[in-house]
Amino acid sequence: MNQEIQRDPAWLSKENQRLQALVDLGNLLADPVLDLEHKLQHCTRELARLAAAESASIMLVEGPELVVRAATNQRIVGLATPLSDRTISTQVVRTGQPVHLTDVGNSDFAQVRREGDRSSYRTQSLISLPLLEDGQPVGVLNLSDKAGAAAFDQDDLTLAQSIASQLSRLINFSALHSRLGEAYQDLSRAQRAKDDLMYMIFHDMKAPVTGVKEVLKLLGPGHDLSPEERTQYLALAESDLELLWRRITNLLDLNRMDADQLPQNPTPLNLAALVRESLARLAAVARVRQVDLELKVEAEAEVVADEDLVERILVNLVFNALKFSSPEEGGGGLVSLRVSAGGGQARVEVLDTGPGVDPQLGEEVFERYTQGRATRGSSGLGLYFCRRAARLLGGEVAFVNLEQGGCCFSLALPLCQEACRL
Numbered sequence: 001m002n003q004e005i006q007r008d009p010a011w012l013s014k015e016n017q018r019l020q021a022l023v024d025l026g027n028l029l030a031d032p033v034l035d036l037e038h039k040l041q042h043c044t045r046e047l048a049r050l051a052a053a054e055s056a057s058i059m060l061v062e063g064p065e066l067v068v069r070a071a072t073n074q075r076i077v078g079l080a081t082p083l084s085d086r087t088i089s090t091q092v093v094r095t096g097q098p099v100h101l102t103d104v105g106n107s108d109f110a111q112v113r114r115e116g117d118r119s120s121y122r123t124q125s126l127i128s129l130p131l132l133e134d135g136q137p138v139g140v141l142n143l144s145d146k147a148g149a150a151a152f153d154q155d156d157l158t159l160a161q162s163i164a165s166q167l168s169r170l171i172n173f174s175a176l177h178s179r180l181g182e183a184y185q186d187l188s189r190a191q192r193a194k195d196d197l198m199y200m201i202f203h204d205m206k207a208p209v210t211g212v213k214e215v216l217k218l219l220g221p222g223h224d225l226s227p228e229e230r231t232q233y234l235a236l237a238e239s240d241l242e243l244l245w246r247r248i249t250n251l252l253d254l255n256r257m258d259a260d261q262l263p264q265n266p267t268p269l270n271l272a273a274l275v276r277e278s279l280a281r282l283a284a285v286a287r288v289r290q291v292d293l294e295l296k297v298e299a300e301a302e303v304v305a306d307e308d309l310v311e312r313i314l315v316n317l318v319f320n321a322l323k324f325s326s327p328e329e330g331g332g333g334l335v336s337l338r339v340s341a342g343g344g345q346a347r348v349e350v351l352d353t354g355p356g357v358d359p360q361l362g363e364e365v366f367e368r369y370t371q372g373r374a375t376r377g378s379s380g381l382g383l384y385f386c387r388r389a390a391r392l393l394g395g396e397v398a399f400v401n402l403e404q405g406g407c408c409f410s411l412a413l414p415l416c417q418e419a420c421r422l
Contacts, residue, residue, distance in 0.1 A: 037069070037070070040058050040069055040070035041070040043058065043070065043163070044056040044057060044058055044070045044071055044072055045072055047141070047143070047160070047163050048072050048143070050159060050163070051127075051143050051146075051152070051156050051159055051160055052146055052147040052148060052149070052156075053127075053143040053144060053145060053146065053147065053152075053156075054144060054145040054146075054147050055071070055072045055073055055143075055144045055145065056071065056072050056141075056142060056143050056144070057070065057071035057072070057073070057076065057141075057142045057144075058070040058071070058131075058139060058140070058141055058142075059081075059089055059139055059140045059142065060131075060138065060139040061083070061093060061137065061138050061139055062080075064082060064083055064084070065080040065081060065082055065083060066080065066081045066082075066083055066089055066090055066093060066139075066140065067079070067080045067081075068080075069139075087109075088101075088109050088126065088128050088142075089128055089140045089142060092128045092129070092130050092137065092140050093130065093137045093139075093140060094137075095130075096130050096132065096135070096136070096137050097130070098127070098128065098129045098130065098157070098161065099126070099127070099128040099129075100126075100127050100128075100152065100157050101125060101126045101127075102125050102150070102151035102152070103124065103125065103151065104123050104124065104125070104126055105124070123144040123145050124145055124146075124150065124151065125144075125145055125146050125150065125151035125152045126142070126143065126144050126145075126152075127141075127142070127143040127152050127156065127157055127160050128140055128141070128142050128143075129141045129142075129160055129161060129164040130164070131164055131168045132168050133168065138168070139168075141160065141163070141164045143156070143160055212237050212240045212241060212244075216237070218233050219233055219234070232287075232288075234284075235284040235285075235287050235288050236288050238284040238285070242281075242282070242285055242315075242319070246312075246315065246316065246319060246382070247381070249312065250312075250316070250381050250382060250385040251381060253385070253389075254381065254384070254385055254388065257388050257389075257392065262392070264306040264309065264392070264393075265306050265307070265308075266304050266305055266306055267304065267305075267306075267307060268302060268303075268304050268416060269302065269303050269304070269305055269307055269310065270300055270301070270302060271301040271302070271303050271310075271339060271346045271348060271413070272297045272299070272300050272301060272339045273300075274307065274310060274311055274314065275295065275297075275314060275337060275339055275348055276295065277311070278311055278314045278315050278318060279293055279295060279318065279337070281315065282315065282318055282319065282322065285319065285322055286322055286335070289322045289323065289325070289326040289328070290326060290327050290328070290333055291322050291325045291326055291327075291331070291333050291334065291335055292333060292334050292335070293318075293335055293336075293337070294334065294335070294336040294337065295336075295337045295338075295339075296336070296337070296338045296339070297338075297339045298338065298339060298340040298341075299339060299340050299341035299342075299346070301339060301340070301341040301346030301347075301415060302346070302415065302416035303346050303413045303414065303415060303416055304414075304416055305393045305394075305395075305413055306393065309389050309392070309393060310393065310411075310413070312385075312389065313385075313386045313389050313390055313397065313411055314348065314411065316382045316383070316385060316386050317348075317350045317386060317397075317409045317411065318335065318337070318350055319382075320352075320382060320383070320409070321335040321350050321351075321352035321354070321409070322335055322352075323354075324352050324354025324355065324406075324407075325352045325353045325354050325406070329354065330354075330355065331352065331353050331354040331355075331406075332353025332354075332405070332406070333353065334353045335350065335351065335352050335353070336350075336351045337349065337350055337351070338351070341415060344414060344415055345395075345412045345413065345414060345415060346412070346413050346414075346415050347410055347411070347412045347413075348410065348411045349408050349409075349410045350408065350409045350410070350411075351402065351406060351407075351408045352406045352407055352408075352409075353405065353406045354406055354407065355405075355406075356401040356402065356405065356406055356407045357399060357401055357407050359401065365383055365399065366383050366384055366386075366387045366397070367384060368381065368384045383397070383409075386409075386411075390411060390412075390413070393413055394413065394414050395411065395412050395413035395414065396411075396412050397409065397410065397411050397412075398410050398412070
C-alpha cells in the first residue's frame with residue numbers, strides 16, 4: 001500500500017472505524033453478563049457491518065448436524081444441515097479449511113443445494129471460515145455478498161479470519177464454562193441427595209431404637225405387668241430390633257455388592273425348610289402387626305445358594321408383607337406363602353393383603369430408594385436389595401398385583417440340579 005493511500009484522510013477514518021469496531025467486538029466477547037446466544041447474534045450483525053457483507057451467519061456442530069445459531073436473517077436461525085450433506089459449510093467442517101469464493105456461480109459449489117431451499121446458492125461472493133477448538137472444527141462463520149462491490153477481497157478475508165479466531169475462543173470458553181456449571185450443579189445435587197439419604201437412614205435407624213428404649217423402660221422396675229403384657233412388649237422389642245438389623249445389614253451389603261466384594265458360601269438348601277425357619281423368626285413381628293401367617297408347601301425344593309443371603313431375601317419380602325397387611329396400615333391381616341417347583345426353578349411366593357404396588361411405578365419399585373407406597377419409616381432399600389441379591393444367586397425377584405387386592409412378590413432360584421450345572 002503506497003504512502004498516498006496511507007495519508008488519505010477518508011481511508012484513515014474508515015480504518016480507524018474498523019479498528020474501533022474490532023475493539024468493541026472484543027469487549028462484547030469478553031462481557032461476562034451476556035450469554036453466548038446474544039453474543040453470537042451481536043457478532044453476526046457487527047461482522048456483517050465490518051466486512052460490508054449483505055448477510056452473515058454462525059453455524060455450530062451439534063451431533064450429526066450443523067445448526068445455524070445466529071444470523072442477520074432471523075428466519076434461518078435454528079435450521080440444520082446434516083454433516084453428511086455436500087455444502088460449502090459442511091466441507092469447511094470436514095476439512096477445517098476456509099473457503100473464499102469470488103463467484104459462487106462459477107465454482108464447484110454452483111449446484112449444491114441449501115437446507116430448506118430447492119435452488120442453488122444465490123450468493124455472488126462468499127467467505128466461509130472454520131471455528132476451531134484444539135484444531136478441530138466446532139462451527140462455521142459465513143459471510144455472503146460484498147455490499148457495494150463484486151466480491152470479497154483479501155482484506156475482507158483477513159478481517160473475517162481475525163473475528164473467527166476470537167469467536168472460536170469465545171465458543172470454547174463458553175462451552176467449558178457451561179460444562180463446569182453443569183458439573184457443579186451435578187455435584188450440588190449429589191451432595192443434597194447424600195444429605196437427604198443420610199437424614200433418611202439415621203431417621204429410619206432412630207425409629208426402631210426409640211421403640212426398643214421405650215419397651216425396656218416398661219419392662220424395668222416399677223411397672224407391674226402381667227405375663228401376657230410382658231410377652232407383648234418383648235414381641236414389640238423383637239420386631240423393632242428385627243427392623244433395625246434388616247436395615248443395617250441391607251445397607252452394608254449393598255455397598256459390598258456395588259464393589260463386587262460380597263462373599264458367598266453356596267450350600268445345598270431345602271427352600272421349604274428355610275421358609276419355615278424365617279416364618280418362625282418373624283412370628284413375634286406377625287403378632288405385633290396382628291397378621292396371620294399361612295404356609296403351603298407344594299414341593300420340598302432343593303437349591304444350592306448362600307443360606308444367609310436367601311434367608312435375608314425371604315425375611316425382607318415377608319417383613320414388607322406383614323407391614324402392608326397390618327390392619328393398622330389398612331391391610332387385611334393375612335400373609336400367605338407358597339413354596340413350589342417347576343421349569344427348573346424353585347419358587348417362593350409371598351401374597352399379602354395390603355394395597356398393592358402403585359401401578360405407575362411398575363419395575364421402578366425395585367430401584368434404589370423407591371417405595372411401593374408412601375409409608376412412614378421406609379428407606380426404599382429393601383426391594384432393591386432383594387433383587388440385587390437374587391440375581392447374584394442366579395435367580396430373580398418379581399411382583400404382580402392381585403385382582404382381589406394385595407400383591408404377590410416371588411423369589412425364584414435354580415433347582416439343585418440346575419444350579420449344579422452353572
